[in-house]
Amino acid sequence: MNFDFSDEQQELRSQARRFLEKHCTPAKVNARLDGAPFDRTLWQAIADMGWMGTAIPEEYGGLGLSYIDLCVIAEELGRCVAPVPFSSSAYLATNAILQAADERQKTAWLPGLADGSVIGTFALSEGTAAPSAKTIGTTFDGKTLSGTKLPVIDADCADFAIVVARDSQGRIVLCRADLRQPAVAIEAVDSVDDSRGHAKVTFNRAPAELLAGQTGWSVIETLIDGAAVLVSFEQIGGAQRSLEMARDYSLQRRSFGRQIGSYQAIKHKLADMWIAIETARSNAYYGAWALQNGPAELPVAAAAARISACEAYWFASKENIQTHGGVGFTWEFDCHLYYRRAALLAVMLGSPRIWKDRLIQTLEQRNAA
Amino acid sequence: MDFSDTPEEAAFRAEVRAFLEANAEPKSETRTVYPVSYGSLDMLPLAREWQRKKAEAGLVGLSWPKQYGGRALPQIYQVIFDQEQSNYLVPHSVFDIGLGMCIPTMMTFATEEQKTRFVGPAVRGEEIWCQLFSEPAAGSDVAALQTRSVKDGDDWVINGQKIWTSGAHFSDWGVLVTRSDPSLPKHKGLTFFFLNMKSPGITIKPIRQISDSSNFNEVFFTDVRIPDAQRLGAVGDGWKVAVATLMNERLAVGESREPNFADLFRLCRQLELEDGPALRNALIRDKLADWYVQQQGMRFTRFRTMTALSRGQTPGPESSMLKIVNANKRQAIARFGSELLEMTGSLVDPGLSPLKAVMQQALLDAPGTRIGGGTEEILRTVIAERVLGMPAEIRVDKDIPFKDLAKQ
Ligand SMILES: Cc1cc2nc3c(=O)[nH]c(=O)nc-3n(C[C@H](O)[C@H](O)[C@H](O)COP(=O)(O)OP(=O)(O)OC[C@H]3O[C@@H](n4cnc5c(N)ncnc54)[C@H](O)[C@@H]3O)c2cc1C
Numbered sequence: 001m002n003f004d005f006s007d008e009q010q011e012l013r014s015q016a017r018r019f020l021e022k023h024c025t026p027a028k029v030n031a032r033l034d035g036a037p038f039d040r041t042l043w044q045a046i047a048d049m050g051w052m053g054t055a056i057p058e059e060y061g062g063l064g065l066s067y068i069d070l071c072v073i074a075e076e077l078g079r080c081v082a083p084v085p086f087s088s089s090a091y092l093a094t095n096a097i098l099q100a101a102d103e104r105q106k107t108a109w110l111p112g113l114a115d116g117s118v119i120g121t122f123a124l125s126e127g128t129a130a131p132s133a134k135t136i137g138t139t140f141d142g143k144t145l146s147g148t149k150l151p152v153i154d155a156d157c158a159d160f161a162i163v164v165a166r167d168s169q170g171r172i173v174l175c176r177a178d179l180r181q182p183a184v185a186i187e188a189v190d191s192v193d194d195s196r197g198h199a200k201v202t203f204n205r206a207p208a209e210l211l212a213g214q215t216g217w218s219v220i221e222t223l224i225d226g227a228a229v230l231v232s233f234e235q236i237g238g239a240q241r242s243l244e245m246a247r248d249y250s251l252q253r254r255s256f257g258r259q260i261g262s263y264q265a266i267k268h269k270l271a272d273m274w275i276a277i278e279t280a281r282s283n284a285y286y287g288a289w290a291l292q293n294g295p296a297e298l299p300v301a302a303a304a305a306r307i308s309a310c311e312a313y314w315f316a317s318k319e320n321i322q323t324h325g326g327v328g329f330t331w332e333f334d335c336h337l338y339y340r341r342a343a344l345l346a347v348m349l350g351s352p353r354i355w356k357d358r359l360i361q362t363l364e365q366r367n368a369a
Numbered sequence: 370m371d372f373s374d375t376p377e378e379a380a381f382r383a384e385v386r387a388f389l390e391a392n393a394e395p396k397s398e399t400r401t402v403y404p405v406s407y408g409s410l411d412m413l414p415l416a417r418e419w420q421r422k423k424a425e426a427g428l429v430g431l432s433w434p435k436q437y438g439g440r441a442l443p444q445i446y447q448v449i450f451d452q453e454q455s456n457y458l459v460p461h462s463v464f465d466i467g468l469g470m471c472i473p474t475m476m477t478f479a480t481e482e483q484k485t486r487f488v489g490p491a492v493r494g495e496e497i498w499c500q501l502f503s504e505p506a507a508g509s510d511v512a513a514l515q516t517r518s519v520k521d522g523d524d525w526v527i528n529g530q531k532i533w534t535s536g537a538h539f540s541d542w543g544v545l546v547t548r549s550d551p552s553l554p555k556h557k558g559l560t561f562f563f564l565n566m567k568s569p570g571i572t573i574k575p576i577r578q579i580s581d582s583s584n585f586n587e588v589f590f591t592d593v594r595i596p597d598a599q600r601l602g603a604v605g606d607g608w609k610v611a612v613a614t615l616m617n618e619r620l621a622v623g624e625s626r627e628p629n630f631a632d633l634f635r636l637c638r639q640l641e642l643e644d645g646p647a648l649r650n651a652l653i654r655d656k657l658a659d660w661y662v663q664q665q666g667m668r669f670t671r672f673r674t675m676t677a678l679s680r681g682q683t684p685g686p687e688s689s690m691l692k693i694v695n696a697n698k699r700q701a702i703a704r705f706g707s708e709l710l711e712m713t714g715s716l717v718d719p720g721l722s723p724l725k726a727v728m729q730q731a732l733l734d735a736p737g738t739r740i741g742g743g744t745e746e747i748l749r750t751v752i753a754e755r756v757l758g759m760p761a762e763i764r765v766d767k768d769i770p771f772k773d774l775a776k777q
Contacts, residue, residue: 125712128723130643151716191715192707192729198716255510257766257774265746314704321579321736325508325744326533329579329737336579336733343707343732344715351708353652354643 003285009072016076019049024080026334032083033195033337038157043084047116052090056098061111067226071233071288078234079241081337083195085119085154087234087348091227093120096162100174100219102212109176121158121179123149123201124220130354131164133172133217138203140165140175140210144183145203153348155179155186156197163208164220172217177208193344195337222295225302228349229287232302232309235345236281239309239316242338243273246316246323253325266323273316280305280312300366303359310352313342372672374449381446385453388426393419393457398639400458401632402727407461408582413539416460420494429492430468433476437488443679448671463536467491467498471544473617475563478601478610487542499540499566501531501588502611508533509747511546512555512608513766513774516590518547518562525549525562525600527570527593533741537573537586540566545595546611549604551772558771559607564595580733616683618742625695626738628702628727630664633657636706639723647709656705663698667691686755689748696745700735703728 005013023045032039046052054070056062070090077086094113097106097120112118127150129135138147145163152161160178167173179186183206191198247270250261260266287305290297317339321328328335346352374382389395405412423429424438431446433439440446472491475484490496507513516529527547537543543566550558566573570593575583602610634657637647647653667690674688706728707714717733719725739745753759766774 128640128710128713130711132643134643150721151712189716189718189721192717192732193715200721254506255508255513256762256764263746263762265749269746318700318736322739322744322746325740326503329740331577331579331581339579339736340733343704346704347708347710347712347714351711351714353708354711 003282005068005072009069012069013072013076016049016051016073017079019045020076020080020082024077024082024084026080026337029081029083029195029337030331030334033193033340035194038085038197039083040157043116043119043157046082046084046086052086052094052116053114054090056094056110056114060106061114063114067230067292068288071230071284071291074230074233075237075240078237078341081195081238081341085121085157085196087227087231088121088154088158089113089119091230092122092223093158093160093162095226096122096174096211096223097176099223100211100214101176105176105209105212118160119154119158121152121154121161123152123155123161123163125152126150130350136164136166136172138163138165140167140173140208142168142210143207144205145175145177145208146205148200148202150200151189151191151198152186152201153196153198153344155199155201156188161201162211163203167210167215171215172220173215174211174219175208176211177203177206181206183207191344193340195340196344222298224349225298226291228302228306228355229284229291229298231345231349232280232284232287232305235309235313235342236277236284238338238341238345239273239277239280239313242313242316242320242335243270243277245335245338246270246273246320249324260323269319269323273312273319276308276312276315280308283308299362300359303355303362306349306355307352307359310342310346310355313338314346317342378445378449381442382449382453385428385450388423388428389453389457392422393454393459395457396631398635399724401635401724402627402730403458403460404725405460406582407463408578408580408584412460413463416463417494419460420462420464424493430472430488433488437476437484438492444675445672445679448675463497463539464491464494466500466535467496467540467542470500470614470617471498471542471563474544474601474610474614477613478561479563480598496541497536497539499534499537499543500614501534501537501543501545502614503533504530505532509744511611512559514546514548514559516545516547517551518549518560518595520549520597520604521594523597524594525560525597527562527564527590527595529590531588531590533576533585534573534588535585535741537566537588538575538583542566543588544601544614546607548771549607552770553605554768555766555771555774556608558605559611560604561601561607561610562595562599563601564593564599568593568595570594578734578737580730580737615743625664625667626699628699628706628724628731630657630660630702632724632727633660633702633706636709636723636728640709642709653709660698660702663694667694686751689743689751692742693745693748696735696738699731699738703731703735707732 050063051073053062054065055067058064097109124131126137145165158179160176163175163177165173165175183204185202187200189198189200250266251259253260284305287301290301321335324335327333430439431442432444435441475487502511504514518525518527543564545562545564547560548558549560570591572589574587576585577583637653640647642650713722716722717726717729754761
């Protein structure tokens with residue numbers, strides 16, 4: 001057993017951190033939150049680092065590294081609340097194609113994703129219901145898509161979406177649809193975290209292409225499991241940064257003649273954040289391993305990673321604000337960037353409630369077998 | 370003990386209901402929050418108008434003496450009013466700080482003439498008040514404040530800065546604590562005033578909150594003159610007056626702000642989950658029950674406080690629990706309610722979520738509730754030390770002259 005990252009991966013991490021500290025500053029996140037358009041220069045700079053192609057095999061234009069390497073990058077992106085469609089494009093759209101497209105489609109579509117010249121996103125949710133094989137109402141008639149997806153994250157900057165739909169036989173399928181075409185209406189909507197664009201996307205007999213490799217709801221479950229592991233690293237990165245901010249501030253801020261960090265109320269709060277983060281981290285490491293090497297373990301490992309990462313990020317981001325007192329509640333301080341992202345990531349791939357249910361269901365089935 | 374209304378209370382409740390029915394729109398299955406938000410500029414005239422109507426109907430300052438426009442009723446009548454009003458959509462009260470804290474302080478410390486001048490306009494919503502206590506380096510530790518007051522003839526000259534002053538940008542008057550003598554230990558050299566917020570030398574800069582509205586401000590004082598007649602309490606006795614203001618703040622805690630149990634219950638009644646109606650789901654029922662119990666616990670605790678008050682006892686530090694529980698409950702319900710909406714739980718657009726996205730919108734406001742009016746860390750210490758009699762925190766700065774503290 002080796003439950004840590006390799007030296008090369010640690011090197012990748014420090015390289016990523018240096019790069020992001022320089023190019024992806026809180027000021028950039030704040031600007032985007034405040035309505036600045038998608039920062040294509042930043043996206044291109046990230047693309048030039050090769051990160052989007054990390055886990056894409058070399059024959060499709062990627063680096064052919066592992067998902068574990070991608071997890072390292074995810075954590076660093078989460079740490080700086082990167083205002084880029086990385087999870088939509090490099091986890092969800094990319095993996096949907098890797099898992100469900102045929103050879104011709106992979107060859108045609110993956111190189112653009114790997115070099116960042118094309119951005120993809122994933123259109124699953126259709127409203128307040130937890131997405132499932134039962135709730136998908138968008139239809140695919142073999143050539144065109146019809147239906148409404150809400151919300152679609154990053155639809156403002158994505159070139160195409162991988163759309164979950166129902167075909168004429170009622171089967172769940174994945175289709176690729178260009179978002180920049182007349183039969184697709186994209187209506188921007190406000191979210192708790194506008195550093196990532198959100199939209200209501202309506203397909204009105206929009207031409208689309210079926211991902212011809214695999215179909216069925218189980219493909220989507222596997223895809224989401226993988227994304228959940230990667231996102232859990234983003235959450236841990238953000239939670240860790242929240243803890244560091246709280247620690248730094250509590251060393252510097254004084255009340256009643258003492259550093260606030262000298263009060264046990266604050267010490268215990270920070271210790272609890274740390275415990276939540278380390279619990280999530282350990283679960284996420286196992287998730288990363290399962291994503292790369294242990295498909296049979298993935299459903300359980302992904303659920304555990306996701307549930308604990310949602311909890312850690314929520315707790316750390318809200319208590320970071322609390323530790324800052326009044327300034328934590330201001331737009332000017334960066335605490336809220338993390339709190340917002342925590343709220344977004346907690347529902348992006350399904351709420352913890354749904355994952356808890358799935359986790360126990362999987363364990364139940366496994367014990368029955 | 371009797372939880373049913375006395376005949377007088379029942380008559381008052383009926384009066385309040387009749388007033389609300391005639392003048393406000395009840396909350397509904399689709400809307401539980403007033404359509405114009407606190408942060409919006411349109412809100413102010415609406416809030417004033419609502420206050421005026423209530424005052425005309427004799428429903429403001431219920432427990433105050435009659436000569437100031439009150440009705441000299443026991444405090445429990447305010448609870449009855451708040452309870453009934455919480456079923457209606459009404460503008461956010463910009464008068465809570467004035468009526469809940471500043472005016473009660475005036476009642477205790479101002480002259481008869483001043484009370485006659487100021488109470489009426491505050492009751493009728495004509496004048497708005499704010500509380501100028503916190504400073505950049507004096508929040509939890511408000512007695513560490515540095516804003517200076519220096520006597521000059523019949524006036525005091527004020528220099529310094531306050532921060533987090535809710536509503537300063539639309540307030541007419543404010544209550545202010547200052548340091549008049551830095552050679553004394555920090556609680557001893559303070560002096561308390563009320564002042565006109567339009568005085569020359571005051572600069573107000575709104576601060577943007579994480580919710581994107583700007584309800585609180587930085588307030589800068591440059592040679593601002595306040596007549597000595599507007600001093601409340603003796604020179605150097607400002608801490609005593611400030612504590613009286615803060616005591617009243619505890620009482621001002623009303624029905625917990627939305628989203629509360631009722632909002633979540635409404636949401637769940639409308640929502641279909643993967644296994645049927647949300648209200649049939651065991652986890653949802655478990656959560657709802659917990660929050661109901663908390664809400665009722667706080668409601669009845671408030672009744673007990675009011676009973677104690679009507680017997681002439683002063684509100685003790687016990688009321689700190691209301692703030693701790695309500696603020697955390699609000700944040701937890703906002704999160705739970707948002708997450709129940711799955712991926713749409715991140716959308717704040719009122720048109721796209723049930724109950725006009727009350728859950729998502731509250732997510733970004735709730736963190737402030739846990740900080741404003743005393744943080745929960747401070748309030749827990751208050752409960753431990755003053756209710757339970759546990760040993761006090763070691764205080765390193767208590768008896769040292771204030772001017773020497775900065776050097777440390
Ligand atoms: C929405 C809002 C509205 C407000 N409105 C007003 C207003 O109208 N007028 C006004 O005067 N002020 C107002 N305030 C200010 C408010 O009273 C202060 O923010 C609050 O008292 C905390 O002070 P601080 O911000 O300086 O935080 P700090 O005191 O610096 O606290 C930072 C952190 O340290 C903790 N801490 C500090 N001391 C201790 C201790 N001894 N033991 C354990 N933990 C400790 C705190 O709990 C907090 O988590 C408002 C604040 C908010 C958020």
